[in-house]
Amino acid sequence: MGFGFIMTIRILFGVCMVFIIGYIFGGFAKNPALVSLTKVAAILAIVLFVSANVFFMRLVFRHGADGEQGGPGTGKPKWQQCRYK
Numbered sequence: 001m002g003f004g005f006i007m008t009i010r011i012l013f014g015v016c017m018v019f020i021i022g023y024i025f026g027g028f029a030k031n032p033a034l035v036s037l038t039k040v041a042a043i044l045a046i047v048l049f050v051s052a053n054v055f056f057m058r059l060v061f062r063h064g065a066d067g068e069q070g071g072p073g074t075g076k077p078k079w080q081q082c083r084y085k
Contacts, residue, residue, distance in 0.1 A: 002059065009052045016045035
């Protein structure tokens with residue numbers, strides 16, 4: 001699920017950027033339908049940006065920042081998870 005979700009967010013974010021750039025630099029401002037789609041794309045770009053950051057932070061917190069199993073939510077302090085060789 002993770003990889004497909006990441007790719008979907010990135011593709012939708014790219015499409016939103018095409019609409020926004022087309023509005024600013026292209027002729028999208030002349031067509032009322034494209035203007036309304038660009039407004040939706042701008043809102044969707046913000047939502048996708050926030051949701052991607054939330055997803056990535058949850059992924060990092062779930063797997064631990066240093067690559068070890070455990071991390072936040074496991075009930076063990078960080079110093080008990082360290083293994084010295």
